[in-house]
Amino acid sequence: VGGVSNADSHEVAIVGGGISGLSIAWHLAARIDGGICVYDGAGIGSGATAIQPGGVRQQWATRLTSAMSREAYSFYSDVDALLEPAVSPGLTACGYLFVAEDEQELRELADRVAMHNELGIPSRMLDADQAAAIVPGLDPSPILGGSWCDQDGYFDRPQAVVAGFAASCERRGVGFETTDVTRLERDGDGWRLTLAGGAHRHASCVVLAASHRGLELLQPLAVELPIGSEARYLFYSDPIRERLLEPLVVIPKRHFAAKQLADGSVLASDLDAVGDPRADKSGWHTHIRESITEFVPVLEYVSFPVMVEGFYDVTPDHQPVLGPIDGQDGLWIAAGMNGRGFMLAPVIGRMIADGIAMRTFDATLTRLRPSRFAENDLVPEQQVV
């Protein structure tokens, strides 16, 4: 990649201005001399990126995801210096506790902690009383213990990260157009993009960072990838002045997680909430209420009047799809974030930018290549929330 570009012709066109597209653009702009444009029909950061509450963790089941999250955590620890955002996003290391209710869960978590520690991730195992000491409000009686990482945390202002990436991209000369890309076709040794208004652009390289919606552009090219879309719901209380639950507590077997955010509101998730929100919402509330009563009774009198719906872009192995698409020279994808695209954006941006600008293929990028599904070479991640 290299050379001149003008408003109608780019070196790299990025379709999708969520956190993935922005991070890719930001990393690319440090590697190539101009010619990068981000297209988003709904505006910057308007997809799942607008919904996510800013959770950043390093505790995962696979070495691959843990190593990615370690690199991303290092970026985010230095986010003020790297992005110079107008408002500091404030990464608060509140800690994440994954609770084990039985011996098998405890053993699995312990194996993962050993793997994390090899990677430099400071997670550790806690027995039930230690967990309750670290997480006031947790009832130790129904649990055996859990894994804990005190570096895991939440951004107090996650949208300040998104705005920080966008503004820093602009300062680096990245262009933005608020329009959908409706069609992609081969055009010489590059790609022709058709925009929603009918105009065309040319790009030597295109990156689809458009979540599951990128499939609409791949279908006419006869490229099939198993990226689906699943609804997820977050339940929020009104802000509460008293601090009740600082760490994030995840009870995996109950598909339940809860945490009090920086503004005082308590966030609770029924991670298994599937169905029609109008018909099933009260059942999801009941599930949350039962989990609270059993595990975190400190939240017993908190109500959750606000429900927010968003979508995970999901894949069969719960891992992102990253890299060049076979048989489509110069067409790349970064999608299928499976609920962790915000926290992994720095490393995904770095890997894709290295691949495009320097032809340097990180081993992780190769592992998460789009062709792994057809080759049945999956790399399943189990510690999904």
Ligand SMILES: Cc1cc2nc3c(=O)[nH]c(=O)nc-3n(C[C@H](O)[C@H](O)[C@H](O)COP(=O)(O)OP(=O)(O)OC[C@H]3O[C@@H](n4cnc5c(N)ncnc54)[C@H](O)[C@@H]3O)c2cc1C
């Ligand atoms: C309820 C919920 C909670 C979450 N919590 C967390 C969390 O705590 N931590 C975390 O790391 N992640 C979390 N996530 C996941 C995270 O939000 C996503 O993985 C991440 O935002 C994905 O970013 P993205 O840029 O890949 O996709 P998106 O943010 O969805 O962006 C894709 C963009 O592409 C644009 N687009 C699509 N098609 C076209 C087209 N044809 N032309 C132009 N533009 C197009 C869309 O308008 C959109 O803006 C959560 C998600 C949900 C739903």
